[in-house]
Amino acid sequence: MTTQGQAAAVVVADLRKSYGAVAAVRGVSFTVAHGEIFALLGPNGAGKTTTLEILEGFRARDAGRVGVLGLDPSDPAVGRRLRERIGLVLQDIAVEPYLTVRETVARDAGYYPSPRDVDEVIGLVCLAGQERRKVRALSGGQKRRLDLALGLIGDPSLLFLDEPTTGFDPNARRSAWRLIRELRQAGTTVLLTTHSMEEAQELADRVAVIADGRVVAEGTPSSLGGRDRARARIRFALPRGCTTADLPVAATAPGDGGLVTVETGEPTEALHRLTGWALGRGVALDGITVERPSLEDVYLRLTGRGAPEYVPEYVREASGR
Template sequence: MSVVEIDDLQKSYGSKKAVRGVSLTVEEGQIFALLGPNGAGKTTTLEILEGFRQRDAGRVSVLGFDPADRRGGREMREQIGLVLQDIAVEPYLTVRETVARNAGYYPAARDIDEVIALVGMSGKEKEKVKDLSGGQKRRLDLALGIIGNPRLLFLDEPTTGFDPSARRSAWELVRELTRLGTTILLTTHYMDEAQALADEVAVIAAGEIVARGTPETLGGRDTAKARVRFALPEGHSADELPVAVSPDGEEMVTVEADDPTEVLHQLTGWALGNNTTLPRLIVDRPSLEDVYIRLTGEGADAPQAERSMT
């Protein structure tokens, strides 16, 4: 069953087109990652799904509700959880009071102490929110996102600003929630986060989805050519090699091949026959990061991506 359905979503701010024709489907039980650089339209898309912003055109369904229709808002919000980018909780309430207050708004809230333990805040129940560190506040925000026992959880850049160990704990929590039956739609600009968590990834750039798939197949990663890279051995030129290579900066050369076995055999045979080696030899395929940078046009087209920021 699809939990989220978006069809040809459009949204402009003045003359700036923030979202242009995004379509996607999130299935029940999935972790779906919307991956893209800052200003690509991730948060705008998420905020339309959450009912914070009105769309200009397109069809949107969240758990069968139209988020733009406030009449179904309360019922929809009883079944979804949100973790926003802004940290925003009453500064003078304690951790437990903050969670208990929000628990009161849901008909089937989770146990308050269990949720506090789940986000790793046990022992901090009596601390005032204003005395928490930034990371602790974000974990409290996560607790507020899941206190209502949601069927669907939106996470907007959930680990931005986390240290590596806090990120791993947050990932573990996200996986735990999926095991308990929560569907998760998250945005991120971290490739490793999408790789570690997502069942399905959609890459968004300048308001359009430019690729979708599993982290393994995204952008044709699984069928992409393998790259064999090495430095030219001293005293030899590229012309002497048994295969054609292309220069690759820093004295490195690259050969691309559908299957590297044959090429490697020729190259290593040539090196042994000439009593030399292939320094810094690497065989790899494009990483998710390579694909991402190619798809989002970051790097070469960076200024253009900048202009489309919202």
Template sequence: MSGEPAVVVADLRKSYGPVRAVRGVGFRVARGEIFALLGPNGAGKSTTLEILEGFRARDAGRAEVLGLDPGDRGAARELRERIGLVLQDIAVEPYLTVRETVTRDAGYYRAPRDVDEVIGLVGLTGQERRKVRTLSGGQKRRLDLALGVVGDPELLFLDEPTTGFDPNARRGAWRLVRELRDTGTTVLLTTHSMQEAQALADRVAVLAGGRIVAEGTPDDLGGRDTAGARIRFALPPGCAAADLPVAAEVRGAQVTVRTAEPTGTLHRLTGWALQRGTALVGLTVERPTLEDVYLDLTGPDTAHDTPRGTPPDTAHETAEGGAR
């Protein structure tokens, strides 16, 4: 992760009529890292990606991808040679086979990866002769991923890459993304899955209302690494909330203790339980999850996505004034 960054965004702005989709967004993606853009529907994620991919013109601000301006038509061919795209919905000829589809796209690049290697990487070995129209939703998504990596890109854009995957396929896709990162590919990812962001991303940025509201690693985003912990356990039989040695919230038989010093608090609780000869059944100690922090940062999700590629004059307008 050294040298010039793979992506530079500064004060990026884009409006569709009165709808301000992107309002001064700025971030950098280092070469060789996985960077995730998170945000509710309508936050501006897809608009930001489409600008970086060269599919939309920005109104203002700076955008650089691998040292090129994605809005410069003169740089479009070079940019296409050096990036890979896995969009939410990719148009694929339904009557071609898997092998024919990957082979066709490999022909667009000067130095593509081996077709059989790519088919194996995405878990479609044995499906080479099947026509695209006969594939399941998850298999089609694997094919999308194959088309994104067949050109051996320096930078890979992944927009909701594992939608429709079963758990095994999802973990296989994650493994592939990590392998790409480990061999030097930079990955810019959007996802609604906090589990996916936690598993893959080196850094994340949260978009809300067209602005970046937080940026950091999955473990420290929004102060998550220093936030108070929650200790939970079942209230021992014959005990009341007043009997506990620390302040706690009791709902039914479930006890929740919130503390900034989990080690000391846990020591007091376990010492108390040992003295009484009772057990703290179901004892867990948790800090806020990435999803907890994300929900605190973004608030209720009341917006709706605009499908990628929607013309600006028909882009969905949200009450927040953002369009995805």
């Protein structure tokens, strides 16, 4: 993590970008510490891709301040220096289909002053044994692993990952996550975009949610939007012959599926009272579950894509609703 006085790996301050009358990015600000995995979450069209393209030097900004490894990516004078220090895993990477896997990785290794070993990188992305296969013969998941290899071959200080595990099967996804964690442990900074809330939960030290060109929430996956302060929901089937008035804690009337809901800030105490009550009556609390809003729940509320019922106060506060 960044310590006081140490420059951040990425600095974005009041970033703005419009396409004609359409404001794609409207005052986005965030920082990414050295050695951190930072995830940008948001629906399609929210401004994530434009923000990344500005950071990567592919697109000019209209206003605001941007720093990537202490350099301004819009400055042509630093373009080569910056490219030698960053790795890119984009959604679409143009790769020569008639080259082999090894030829492709070796060619890109020649673009960097101190690349990683070609065979080591091929092994890291689980393509060992595929070195002599032509790119056109690879499956979609294998091509995505090759994209990841090309992002790693230059031994970058900062790695941009745009939907890195799209098309991966569960085993390949877990292997990629393990590799990304190892890169972070070795000191690589990672800026990640993903539509997978599980991926963000598993990998990110911090996340920022972008909606309609603005950052609407930022924090750790466990605390985003007040998740760590959210009231728990205990749900169960009301025992036959009982009403909610019989329960030792306040509960809503049965909803979909015939389950009642208890909302509480003290789930341990509420569960103790409920189970003690059930044991005393000789009845069962069938289907009982205890949950707090997931990262996906929070994301859907913050981006306005959740169902209208059950909008917790902590989410309404975080989203300004």
